[in-house]
Amino acid sequence: MKKTYKLSREPEVLRPDLCIIGAGSAGLSVAAIAASFGASVVLVEKSRMGGECLNVGCVPSKALIAAAQQAHAFRHAERFGIGSGDDPAVDFAKVHRHVKGVIAAIAPMDSVERYTAMGVQVIQAEASFTDGRTVTAGGKTIQARRFVIASGSRPAVPPIPGFDQVSYFTNDTIFDLAEKPEHLVVIGGGAIGVELAQAYRRLGARVTVLEAGERILSREDPEMAAVVERALRREGVALRVGSAIARIEPRPDSRFAVVLEEGESVEGSHLLVATGRQAVTEGLGLEAAGVESDPTGILVGRDLKTSNARIYAIGDCVGGDGAMGRFTHAANHQAGLVIRNALFRLPIRWSRAPIPRVTYTDPELAAVGLTEEEAKAAHKAIRILRWSFADNDRARAEGATEGHVKAVVTPRGRILGCAIAGRHAGELIMPWVMALSKGSKVSELAGLVYPYPTLSEVTKGAAVEFLKPSTQNPWLRRLIGLVRRLG
Structure with a gap:
């Protein structure tokens, strides 16, 4: 009788430069940048490419907000001499199709096909560490030079009875x-x-x-x-x-x-x-990898490395002092930092960059740096500078006069923080972000030339407020008097 033997196949072992767990904004950014430099990359995602931001977060929410803005504008167009002020007919099925259509239009940018074309090997399966330098996913074993955990977050549901x-x-x-x-x-x-x-x-x-x-x-x-x-x-x-x-x-x-x-x-x-939202960490095998975490998420140092020096964590899955507010733009910033350190060994410190935040209501609320309360706790003396949208000609023309700029500076004019509540605040916060990043003084913002009439002039208005006390300086007034006598 002839014996038959079943050949056992060893799991395929991949040895890329980087293995990224999670294809949300953070993971996709690392994969795209690393691939552009010619690094070998394996990207593992157990669910949908694009993660929370594309599928259930930033993109659909802003699409819904845009539809709601159109309905609001229709109701209030009468003040501009247009329409009757009646309620618009809202077709929720069409609104729903609009939201899904926006997601579908952006999805190809985050697709498996696009990243495969970049040279990234995408594995659509659940990833789990088996030890400090090995991940298994989809029947494959991955032993990368460095790992990046970007597993994201999920909604936090409080333990309310019922x-x-x-x-x-x-x-x-x-x-x-x-x-x-x-x-x-x-x-x-x-x-x-x-x-x-x-x-x-x-x-x-x-x-x-x-x-x-x-x-x-x-x-x-x-x-x-x-x-x-x-x-x-x-x-x-x-x-x-x-x-x-x-x-x-x-x-x-x-x-x-x-x-x-x-x-x-x-x-x-x-x-x-x-x-x-709360960090997604279960099923990753963090204990086997020697990666420390707590109920807020994975713990990292200022170099974004976990307790295992081979493994980074970025984006929404990060907890403790390393969390950066769970913003897509913060995750993208962290992705760039990881590339610098993982591929080029350049030193990084994630806490140095000012991270703006925006609430996309109408009016929007945007902020960066310290609040007034935080600044008072950290500094002996501060100044508060304000400028109202009601004093801006463009805001007057558009009937968008609600809100104001509030900047927090030191007595010498160093910017500590700024918040803007008003039309397009998310766009208007950027000069303040740049100034904070460069350590600029508020007088530099005051000295810029702003196009008229634009909402951007609210920044100039607030910045010029810092200079107004100097107009009462007796020495400057004496100098003006001297110049006057000189003809």
């Missing part, structure tokens, strides 16, 4: 909603919560925001957050601050009631949980 008895959305699922909510209840008054609350209100839904803290946008300067709060209330968003939740109860016809600790109930038709 969540398991009702249906609810997070920002990962809300963009699948193709119908108008009768009454959308938003739990959480952070950036995601207030952005989507305003958008759905402008699209015709009744909206209530429940925030357990004393105010919305608690991480921002209260003076600037108040500008956004006034706008939301004026548009009909019901804001309930200091509203701690006791439980959630189901109601007939798929409705629900959010029961507050003081006993009052808020009933709604659709529930959105917007209480932040």
